[in-house]
């Protein structure tokens with residue numbers, strides 16, 4: 001097990017849900033946190049919550065599907081906090097609907113955010129990790145990326161692409177001492193899942209964002225000689 005205190009993490013989609021919960025869990029371990037997301041108001045709220053921990057924080061608003069915007073957000077976070085040790089590619093969107101119901105614009109937008117967002121953000125962070133011969137990249141896919149459903153064509157295609165990207169990158173960069181992990185959670189009780197009518201969020205029955213954050217902290221503490229290649233966390237009492 002390694003101590004992660006003093007490391008620096010960059011989290012996309014950090015203004016709410018899984019991103020916010022992971023920011024709080026990592027800060028509790030002494031990790032400095034760079035928060036990236038679309039809504040500066042939400043990022044400021046999370047930054048305020050992080051004040052109760054003895055860590056440095058920085059925020060930068062950017063749409064991960066805009067390569068220039070996310071590249072300059074990464075630069076800005078790096079300028080304030082220093083080298084990034086941990087990247088959590090978490091930002092994502094979803095819309096469910098039948099194949100013909102979803103418009104080409106919705107399809108393209110889901111693919112742009114969920115796939116290109118991971119690609120652009122990782123491109124901005126990876127070279128420094130390779131140079132430093134250290135780093136953790138965690139990509140949030142979904143059970144929907146492992147198995148299609150009748151209304152999930154765009155979302156499942158995007159999350160399957162994340163699995164392909166992530167597993168390939170893991171094979172490529174482990175020789176540089178960089179760990180890439182693919183997480184495939186089932187429904188997590190966040191605004192996204194409630195908006196999709198997947199859950200009422202009942203904490204007795206449905207996985208909470210804090211549960212996934214706990215797994216992320218635990219995997220980061222694993223001895224650097226091993227990497228959690230992929231993991232599925234499921235609700236146990238649905």
Ligand SMILES: NC(=O)C1=CN([C@@H]2O[C@H](COP(=O)(O)OP(=O)(O)OC[C@H]3O[C@@H](n4cnc5c(N)ncnc54)[C@H](O)[C@@H]3O)[C@@H](O)[C@H]2O)C=CC1
Nearest residue numbers: 013015016017018038063064091092142187188190192193
């Ligand atoms: N909630 C669930 O049941 C599950 C969620 N996931 C994935 O986990 C990740 C986080 O999801 P939740 O926390 O549930 O969602 P959420 O909707 O509650 O939070 C997502 C965050 O990402 C941000 N975001 C969205 N598009 C963005 C963009 N283009 N650029 C920058 N930030 C952007 C949003 O503003 C929001 O703060 C997503 O990738 C999602 O697909 C995976 C499995 C299950």
Ligand SMILES: CC(=O)C(C)=O
Nearest residue numbers: 142143144185186187
């Ligand atoms: C939204 C999502 O990815 C699931 C699996 O519920």
